Amino acid sequence: MESSSVIDSLLFLITNSTRTLQYELAAANVPEPNLSATEAHPWDTTTPPRSYWDARKTLLGALGMMAAVVQNPQERVMTDTLLYHRPAALSFVTKVGVADIIARLEGGLSSSRGVHIEHIAHETGLSAAKIAITMRYLCSHHIFEEVAPDHFSNNRLSATLLEGELTKGFVELWSDVSLKASIKFSTVLADPVAGNSIDSLDSPFAEAFTEHPQPRNGINGRNPSKSDYWHFLNSPGNEDRLKLFAHGMRANSLMNGGGKGLLWDFPWSRFDHPESVIVELGSGIGHLCMQIMQVLKYAHFQNQDRPEVCTEGEKIIARSCLSADQKSRISLLPHDFFVKQPVTGASLYILSNVLHDWEDSKVITILQNTRNAMSPASRLVLIEALVSYPTIQHDTEESMSTVSNPSHPFNQGVAPAPLLSNYGVANSYVSHQHMEMILLGNAMDRNIDQYLFLAGKAGLHLVDVYTVRRHVSVVELRVAE
Ligand SMILES: C[S@@+](CC[C@H](N)C(=O)[O-])C[C@H]1O[C@@H](n2cnc3c(N)ncnc32)[C@H](O)[C@@H]1O
Structure with a gap:
């Protein structure tokens, strides 16, 4: 009986959240997303309204949980074990440029959708049979479309693999x-x-x-x-990989609405005056400050990173569509955040996706170096994906009657029951990132209490935590009295 009530509750959430999506689209006069279209949907490139954002999370979490409830468990776990084929297939089609070949040939060959597999094979000089199997695998996960047997076309997902994306x-x-x-x-x-x-x-x-x-004994x-x-x-x-990483970080920050949720849901205007200096440590190529410039007219920005990254950033900023005034207000400085911070008394210091790369003692050093440069009026914001617990929630009458989310003390949305409290698979990008931190550097994303503990050790005090329409939260800190 219990599982049927979970199914009922999930069905309720799926229906209600879908209706909310449709309502918000209609209210904004925006069309429903079309999987077969290769142009971006308006809310792919800008951040949708909060109720759409929350309803979409609920819908994705509920669909994911429904699949876990109804699928045969052996099949589910064995299928999960085989998931390495997804990046392998994506890597192959990207390497040989299948999305671009389709875009080019569809325009040239005929006006109808779909390019025959033999044409794709001819362009790549590779096996039609193997490409077809790989494409069918991706099509089955809605990346590309097989519009007729052996005819492949781009769609909304595969269009993200085009050159320049x-x-x-x-x-x-x-x-x-x-x-x-x-x-x-x-x-x-x-x-x-x-x-x-x-x-x-x-x-x-x-x-x-x-x-x-x-040969070694073990790996010790x-x-x-x-x-x-x-x-x-x-x-x-590794020059190409260095560039790909820097641009990958930009992709991460622009994903999901061009990153505008971070611009709109944090009060940046407090830091906008001609004397204001905003310093981003470990800034990458400067993509975040270039975004923040869209909403700040007077502040000056200094990006700090490793020398090679700054060199790449200089080129990006020079080529960017920033105005002459904006270019005069943004700079890059090679600086190692493990040594003394050269800019003292800035209005704002930013550490975005940086602390999660380091173990605790190194985090405290980065924070202390920043804290030592701060004045009492300075602020430091940590922009990080906070770890949240995927705890089981029991269904209640109350959760059946609403899809809106209660808030926990730090204003992070908790999913409606019976979803896992962190929305489960709707949070997949972030939970993959948590694994990635261990994978690449024995580092880790942290929960808010862990960040506040480390901030306290460095003499910093919490001002506020903001939940923004991105996969990160903003933790605002000041010097402790
Ligand atoms: C995960 S990336 C984050 C980039 C950017 N802040 C963002 O949010 O997209 C971490 C950045 O820290 C930089 N970094 C690593 N070690 C550094 C160091 N010792 N001093 C300054 N920057 C460093 C890397 O080059 C990289 O750009």
Whole structure:
């Protein structure tokens, strides 16, 4: 009986959240998303209203949980085990440019949708049979469409793999370095020494990308030729990967509405005056500050990162469509955040997706270096995906009557029952990221209490936590009195 009531509750959530999506689209005079269209939907490139955002999370969480409830468990777990085929297939079609071939040939061959597999094979010089199997696999997951037997077309998802799309670069790097590193995940974590280590040189990534000239007993012997992820990206021969990483970070910040949720849901205007200096540490190529400039007219921005990243950032900013005034207000400075912060008394310091790359003692050092540069009026914001608990929630009458979410003390939405309290699979990107931090550097995303504990150790005090329409939260800190 219990499972039928869970199914009823899930059905209720699916119906109600779908209706909310339709209502919001109609109210804004925006069409329903069309899977077969290759143009972006308006709410792919800008952030949708809060009620649409929340209803979509509920819908995705409920659909994911419904699948877990009704699917045969053996089939489900065995299918999950085979999921490595997804990045492998994405990597292959991206490497040979199938989305671009289809876009080009569809325009040239005929006006109808669909390019025959033999034409794709001819363009690539590769096996039609193998490409067809790979394409059918992806089509079955709604990436590309087989519009008629052996005729393939792009759709809303495969269009993100076209040349020039940031998502394409993300696929290229993550299905290369991270996929290879993931093979070592269980070996390293199950090793009594490496598994308990917090050293980035003991990470699955370091193990996967180290050539061991001598056979070793287990993986415990520390190999001096190991390098961490950041040194690896900087090493000769990895120039393309370094660029892909920097642009992948940009893809991450623009994903889901062009990143506008972060601009709209945090009160940036407090920091907008001509004397205001905003410093972003570990900024990458400067993509976040370039976004924030869209809403701040007077503040000056300084991006700080490793020298090679700043060089790439200079090129990006020079080529960008920022106005001359904006370009005069943004700069890049090579700076190591493990040493003294050179800019004192800035209005705002930003650490976005940085602290999760480091173990606790290094986080405290980064925070202390920043805190020592701050004045009492300065603020520091941490922009991070906070870890939330996927706890079971029991269905209640109340949750059946509403799809709106109660809030917990830090204003992070808790999903309606019977969904897992963190929305389960609707939160997949973030839960993959939590795994990625261990994979690449023995580092970790943290929950709000863990961040506040480390901030306290560095002499910083909580001002507020903002939930924004992105996969991150903003934690505002000031110098403790
Ligand atoms: C995960 S990326 C985050 C980039 C950007 N803040 C964002 O949110 O997209 C971490 C950044 O830290 C930079 N980084 C790593 N070690 C550094 C160091 N010691 N000093 C300054 N930046 C560093 C990397 O080059 C990279 O750009």
